[in-house]
Amino acid sequence: MPSGDTATPLREGTSIVRSVINSLSGAMVYTDVGNVETNRRLWNRYAEEWHGNCERNGPYSGSARNPSSELPANKPNVWVQQMAANTAKTSKSTPYSLPALALIGQEWSSPEDLEEVVRDFILPYLTPESAVVEVGVGGGRVAALVLGKCLRLTCLDISERMLEAARTALAAHPATGATVLEFILVGNDSNPSLPSQRVEYPVSLHGRCDFVYCFDVLVHVDVHTLYHTLREIRRLLKPSGKAFLSTANILSPAGWRRFAAQDKYTVGGFYFVSPEIVHGMLAKVGFHVVKHSEIPEGFKELSDMHGLAKGNLYYGRDHLVVVEKAPPEQEMRCASAERGTC
Numbered sequence: 001m002p003s004g005d006t007a008t009p010l011r012e013g014t015s016i017v018r019s020v021i022n023s024l025s026g027a028m029v030y031t032d033v034g035n036v037e038t039n040r041r042l043w044n045r046y047a048e049e050w051h052g053n054c055e056r057n058g059p060y061s062g063s064a065r066n067p068s069s070e071l072p073a074n075k076p077n078v079w080v081q082q083m084a085a086n087t088a089k090t091s092k093s094t095p096y097s098l099p100a101l102a103l104i105g106q107e108w109s110s111p112e113d114l115e116e117v118v119r120d121f122i123l124p125y126l127t128p129e130s131a132v133v134e135v136g137v138g139g140g141r142v143a144a145l146v147l148g149k150c151l152r153l154t155c156l157d158i159s160e161r162m163l164e165a166a167r168t169a170l171a172a173h174p175a176t177g178a179t180v181l182e183f184i185l186v187g188n189d190s191n192p193s194l195p196s197q198r199v200e201y202p203v204s205l206h207g208r209c210d211f212v213y214c215f216d217v218l219v220h221v222d223v224h225t226l227y228h229t230l231r232e233i234r235r236l237l238k239p240s241g242k243a244f245l246s247t248a249n250i251l252s253p254a255g256w257r258r259f260a261a262q263d264k265y266t267v268g269g270f271y272f273v274s275p276e277i278v279h280g281m282l283a284k285v286g287f288h289v290v291k292h293s294e295i296p297e298g299f300k301e302l303s304d305m306h307g308l309a310k311g312n313l314y315y316g317r318d319h320l321v322v323v324e325k326a327p328p329e330q331e332m333r334c335a336s337a338e339r340g341t342c
């Protein structure tokens, strides 16, 4: 904060800049539609173009790890194949067979890495009575591993195409029986006063959820959208409810390599933050950290762009954290932080 002497010229300077911008605004082209809309367009396109090697829009075809001969002999599109092949190359699992690609996103990691994340960071917090929300369900690859482990699973996404793909793929999943599944399209268009970095999750779910997870989503959002999304997730939780979140870790060797290879932040690339930023923001939003990931030893030794990672990709590149909704006295602290008084 500037001292009394410098504050006045600074304020004047800022208001001059503002009035110049206002007078020029008619001539300026604003191409940034905001993080939420950019994500929506990107993931709609991804889902439209995606083709796996299981029947498109067909029923869920079983375990991704054991592609079976009953699968239709469809070929995934070239870029999906390339992503899956790249995943296979850098996977710790040997020998590695390409996943069946029944669900959008199975090309992003080995089935073992994803299953380990779900086993470590989601399943321990679920009971057969849990009301659970997945924020950013994508094609449903995580939901497929959670089905049958909770009472209700509400899948939210800002991309109508992704949501539709998940709905179709999970409709005939063998484990669905025990879990009530629902899909809700979320966005910011129902509230015109909402800034473009924000998305609102359904008020009908506020305070009703035992567990919320948001995996491989926040890596694509900027730091303001991260903040607003965390606040929305908090609203969904019951008192002492828990959430699982993943962010891209700029301080991990694998995260740093990917960051350094980018010229700038793009939604399709990652938005990197440090665990310190995430933990600081979580405290401000009103969460306690219950558990977080550690970088596996195999990743610490990585020295070059093409080094093979030993360990779970998500633990080596991202920061995974389970948090608990803080008790009421800390909710009050957040409320005053929102008003800018602390």
Ligand SMILES: C[S@@+](CC[C@H](N)C(=O)[O-])C[C@H]1O[C@@H](n2cnc3c(N)ncnc32)[C@H](O)[C@@H]1O
Pocket: 036, 039, 040, 043, 044, 104, 105, 135, 136, 137, 138, 139, 140, 141, 142, 156, 157, 158, 159, 162, 186, 199, 214, 215, 216, 217, 220, 221, 225, 229
């Ligand atoms: C990389 S995919 C991950 C999907 C899924 N979680 C998984 O791990 O397979 C990211 C998904 O998050 C959705 N998404 C992006 N920003 C979001 C936001 N602010 N709120 C809810 N969903 C969002 C995208 O539309 C997309 O379907």
